[in-house]
Amino acid sequence: MDIASVNALSYEDFVDVLGNVVERCPIVVAAVWSRRPFVTFDDLEAAISEFIDALPLSGKEGILRCHPDLAGRDLRSGTLTQESSDEQAAAGMNALSPGDVDLMARLNAEYKQRFGFPFVVCARMHDKAGILRQLSERCRNGRAAEVARGIEEVKKICRLRLEALVRVNVQGDAAKL
Amino acid sequence: MDIASVNALSYEDFVDVLGNVVERCPIVVAAVWSRRPFVTFDDLEAAISEFIDALPLSGKEGILRCHPDLAGRDLRSGTLTQESSDEQAAAGMNALSPGDVDLMARLNAEYKQRFGFPFVVCARMHDKAGILRQLSERCRNGRAAEVARGIEEVKKICRLRLEALVRVNVQGDAAKL
Numbered sequence: 001m002d003i004a005s006v007n008a009l010s011y012e013d014f015v016d017v018l019g020n021v022v023e024r025c026p027i028v029v030a031a032v033w034s035r036r037p038f039v040t041f042d043d044l045e046a047a048i049s050e051f052i053d054a055l056p057l058s059g060k061e062g063i064l065r066c067h068p069d070l071a072g073r074d075l076r077s078g079t080l081t082q083e084s085s086d087e088q089a090a091a092g093m094n095a096l097s098p099g100d101v102d103l104m105a106r107l108n109a110e111y112k113q114r115f116g117f118p119f120v121v122c123a124r125m126h127d128k129a130g131i132l133r134q135l136s137e138r139c140r141n142g143r144a145a146e147v148a149r150g151i152e153e154v155k156k157i158c159r160l161r162l163e164a165l166v167r168v169n170v171q172g173d174a175a176k177l
Numbered sequence: 178m179d180i181a182s183v184n185a186l187s188y189e190d191f192v193d194v195l196g197n198v199v200e201r202c203p204i205v206v207a208a209v210w211s212r213r214p215f216v217t218f219d220d221l222e223a224a225i226s227e228f229i230d231a232l233p234l235s236g237k238e239g240i241l242r243c244h245p246d247l248a249g250r251d252l253r254s255g256t257l258t259q260e261s262s263d264e265q266a267a268a269g270m271n272a273l274s275p276g277d278v279d280l281m282a283r284l285n286a287e288y289k290q291r292f293g294f295p296f297v298v299c300a301r302m303h304d305k306a307g308i309l310r311q312l313s314e315r316c317r318n319g320r321a322a323e324v325a326r327g328i329e330e331v332k333k334i335c336r337l338r339l340e341a342l343v344r345v346n347v348q349g350d351a352a353k354l
Binding site: 117 | 201209210235236238242289
């Protein structure tokens, strides 16, 4: 779909198609629909980022809390969203050894105990070793830094989910497509 | 569940249990978890209302856009959330005559065309005749008035959904329960 087609969507179709670019937060794109028309893909992405940035701290924490653990209970119970399932599989999270499953569970629990929200990372940009290393390292950060870092990861995930749905084009292309 | 039990929930269980008190917007309770402990039911309800009120206008429109039409495509296709399905049934929306289905569809379309979000009403507080009357009347309102009115209805729906999950108690009861 090109950006012109995105701009032509009713809010219902816009939310149906793009509703999960931020995990389990369709309110984000439902809000951003007010900003149409988008000149480019980047314009749409920027509108999403700006909406997220304008949320109060609790809202940013809320976004993080709508994310599942990596290799956690939703993966085991098959209740991940399709997008999250694909991303976790791409990073090998569905094929961990029993030892790595235990390690992930322990580190995830430690992270959540410390911060009150889950460890969020753009899984498609990392492999198992990189994810385990980041999870260990980020457990030691301060809370404010981790909210900011988690939200940056949310935006990376969003970018890749958007790219799977909307053609990336450069400024000026929109009128031609 | 009493308010003390609510306060004892992890954020994951809190979002699992209360996530749809605002239709398809789990971010709201996920954000509000930061405000624990809640002294009473009303304290929890107030925290939800305050979070909604603090959203920018586009965020309030976003909440409205996460709501389905009454007697609309999600009812026909069986894709309503359980809560919404029960509420629409309680107001008779699943048993309309073909003529009333057409009338609802026409008025819903007119409302959405005018405002860019759906007509939201607390269906459990009305019957078919009342809903049709309100829908006709509210189509004539201004946009700002309808955002505010829709959000007030979201809060009424939220109150009833909360009451179905959390015991309403008076101040001071929390410690005893």
